[in-house]
Amino acid sequence: MNAIQIRTMAKDFILKEFLPGERPENLTDSTELITDGILDSLATLKLVAYLEKSCGIEIAPDELVPENLNSITQIANFVQSKQAST
Amino acid sequence: MTVAALHEYLEQSARRYPQRCAAVEASSGRQITYGELDALSDQVRDHLRRIGVRPADRVGICLPKSIASLAVLFGILKVGAAYVPVDSLAPPARNAFIFNDCGVRAIFVEASRAETLRCELARLAAEPCLLPLDWSDGPSPLATYLARVEADGLAVDESARPGPDNLAYVLYTSGSTGQPKGVMLTHRNGSSYVDWCSDILAPDENDRFSSHAPFHFDLSILDIFVPLKHGATVFLIGEELGKNPTRMASVIAERRLTVWYSTPSVLTLLVEHGRLDARDDHALRFILFAGEVFPVKHLRRLKAVVPRARYLNLYGPTETNVCTYYEIPQTIAEDRSAPFPIGRACSHVKARVIDANGRDVPRGQEGELAISGAPVMLGYWNMPERTSAAFHVDSSGRWYRTGDVVIEGDGGVYTFRGRRDRMVKRRGYRIELGEIETALYRHPAISEVAAIARSEESGVSIKVFYASRDGHALSLIELKRFCAHNLPAYMAPDWFSHQQLLPKTSTDKIDYQHLMRME
Structure with missing residues (x-):
């Protein structure tokens, strides 16, 4: 999966699950997901479970930190680095 | 000692x-x-x-x-x-x-x-x-x-x-x-x-x-x-x-914790997402929980995963800390869905159930739980009026009115029925819905706001209804961002609903009863 595909997938999932009714253009690649309160801790766990399943990666408990998941761009970079290491 | x-x-x-x-x-x-x-x-x-x-x-x-x-x-x-x-x-x-x-x-x-x-x-x-x-x-x-x-x-x-x-x-x-x-x-x-x-x-x-x-x-x-x-x-x-259930489950097992105390939400998170069931090396003697109602469905699952521990439901507001407790029985009946009682008064407090005038309510009827004794707070800092309003004083002592409506059953066991006011508990934190409304009123585009709480099987959720100055819905991202920067995370609403105008009562107040019926 390339970065664009991962970004699209993560964005679609976040819009559908956590931002029902939001205009897609309001969620940008740099929108702060955790620090701006869009993903709470439970939502973060749901997103991680989704990424693991659909990208075929396993995310270690220690990797559940805002630095890896705070924006669509960070999520895409993180998922790609996981895919590259497996 | x-x-x-x-x-x-x-x-x-x-x-x-x-x-x-x-x-x-x-x-x-x-x-x-x-x-x-x-x-x-x-x-x-x-x-x-x-x-x-x-x-x-x-x-x-x-x-x-x-x-x-x-x-x-x-x-x-x-x-x-x-x-x-x-x-x-x-x-x-x-x-x-x-x-x-x-x-x-x-x-x-x-x-x-x-x-x-x-x-x-x-x-x-x-x-x-x-x-x-x-x-x-x-x-x-x-x-x-x-x-x-x-x-x-x-x-x-x-x-x-x-x-x-x-x-x-x-x-x-x-x-x-x-x-x-x-x-x-x-x-x-x-x-x-x-x-x-x-x-x-x-x-x-x-x-x-x-x-x-x-x-x-x-x-x-x-x-x-x-x-x-x-x-x-x-x-x-x-x-x-x-916030990391898998790592918490490892800590519990690897560090051989013997007493765990948290809100039911955290325990539910451990059971649902922490793969707690994958480990059987627990040393837990006691699992204590407080701060909100523990849905029986999740409690039953937890007990199945950690069967040897004793489970205590502790109850009490910050003003008294824990003042009643209830030990969950060894086996929970298959057909039970009602939450467990908050239990008996602890030995270091006195408890009674009173009406609005401070008179005792007969056993079996709803009333407000009042607490006196050594753990009851001095009062609210710099708020003498709020402090005196929080207490009922009579010849039997100074009683803190918890605001919690209870029923006393057999053996002095209390069951929680609801609140007297607009305070709710979610994930163990108490939240005044008025504080959420006050914060959102500071948003320049919002003209009216009302917050309500709903009890669902998964717990309490908070829904905010609002009207905007220009009549358009605000971006959900913008609303969440505003809350993240103006309220502690535990107060963030779960849902927002835009309305042209909020429903009013005949005295022109926001009609919360109507809002509760709206989907």
């Missing part, structure tokens, strides 16, 4: 078990012995004294949970002052309000947050002394700080000996008028509860306690003082680890 002041628990254990491990930071594995923790908090005490902190002053704590914050807390008590803990991740303006309201003389603050806090305090014309601890200096920021400010680190002074009725800590809770209010608690309030916990849990120096709740949350009183009284070890679970 009872004490006049809470820090005596630590001092006595340090004499008895100087080499035993007092506390462990569960994520980093750093630990400290009783002797070291006692000495470190002595240094904090001496430093505070040197900068002018006196008995009966207040000192703020705005730090991540750590060995440093634990030593700071004891240092503040040892100087005879009261500690005022806040959520270091909460909006700085809210924390500044609390510190200013309470008139703290000094604040221990994480260095990276000091400047923002200073600016917010300056807006309120408050200038307490800020004592910054810098974690980028290394894993022992408090020792580093003390080494920098002290000529020598040797503790020479004696600890203060405050009386049992002196203030020990002030815990701020959500306030209905939009600003948090400070619950004033004394050494006796804390120690009467800690001693009750000793009777119930019968801990010894081999116990290993969790400390999941943050220090500004009243669950922390058990976590901090009960293990340290008995020479046991407390495992400090910080903000990040506390």
